[in-house]
Amino acid sequence: SQTIHQWPATLVQPVGSPLSLECTVEGTSNPNLYWYRQAAGRGLQLLFYSVGIGQISSEVPQNLSASRPQDRQFILSSKKLLLSDSGFYLCAWSGDSRSYNEQFFGPGTRLTVL
Amino acid sequence: GENVEQHPSTLSVQEGDSAVIKCTYSDSASNYFPWYKQELGKRPQLIIDIRSNVGEKKDQRIAVTLNKTAKHFSLHITETQPEDSAVYFCAASKGSGYNKLIFGAGTRLAVHP
Numbered sequence: 001s002q003t004i005h006q007w008p009a010t011l012v013q014p015v016g017s018p019l020s021l022e023c024t025v026e027g028t029s030n031p032n033l034y035w036y037r038q039a040a041g042r043g044l045q046l047l048f049y050s051v052g053i054g055q056i057s058s059e060v061p062q063n064l065s066a067s068r069p070q071d072r073q074f075i076l077s078s079k080k081l082l083l084s085d086s087g088f089y090l091c092a093w094s095g096d097s098r099s100y101n102e103q104f105f106g107p108g109t110r111l112t113v114l
Numbered sequence: 115g116e117n118v119e120q121h122p123s124t125l126s127v128q129e130g131d132s133a134v135i136k137c138t139y140s141d142s143a144s145n146y147f148p149w150y151k152q153e154l155g156k157r158p159q160l161i162i163d164i165r166s167n168v169g170e171k172k173d174q175r176i177a178v179t180l181n182k183t184a185k186h187f188s189l190h191i192t193e194t195q196p197e198d199s200a201v202y203f204c205a206a207s208k209g210s211g212y213n214k215l216i217f218g219a220g221t222r223l224a225v226h227p
Contacts, residue, residue, distance in 0.1 A: 042219075042220075043203065043217055043218070043219045043220050044158070044203065044217045046214065046215075049214065090157060090158070102148060102160050102163060103148070103160070103215055104160065105150075105157040105158050105159075106157060107156075107157050108156075108157050110155075
């Protein structure tokens with residue numbers, strides 16, 4: 001069966017510091033991968049998605065970036081964090097692009113920028 | 115672009131009552147409609163979904179209905195229990211390519227014993 005991992009689970013970072021969040025998927029190949037952010041008490045904002053290695057599409061202009069160095073690895077980064085980057089970051093995966101597939105979320109990383 | 119509106123934003127019911135959450139979507143090409151349940155501090159969990167080739171789908175106490183003409187779909191929870199308390203998100207997708215989901219803003223459901 002497929003599983004999705006995210007780490008770290010929680011992170012407290014000062015403003016201006018760099019960020020690296022990692023997401024990995026097991027039990028599937030060539031997944032579509034997604035990064036979402038959820039502000040406290042709010043909905044889900046799609047940040048990036050990827051349909052393959054090295055293929056990244058950005059949904060919202062911001063100071064974040066994403067990379068997919070391996071088929072089942074998705075990384076979210078920032079060079080300098082802002083206070084507004086605080087939130088619950090969720091990675092998700094779905095099956096390959098040729099069929100309708102459910103989207104499944106990882107356990108999330110709770111980021112607090114101070 | 116695609117937009118999904120969800121109502122109500124909060125819903126309070128007594129245990130055993132039914133709860134209904136409604137969503138409308140703007141893109142008539144949308145053909146996949148999942149519902150997610152998110153408990154406090156946890157990840158969203160897919161609880162039920164419906165595709166545009168059916169009008170209704172049921173799984174025990176939860177059901178989803180779809181009206182393609184009106185471009186709206188609804189989640190129905192019967193015989194609510196305290197453990198149903200959570201935030202529920204609807205979403206819509208065209209189901210092609212990368213399955214980009216457009217989410218509603220969420221409904222906070224509270225079930226009181």
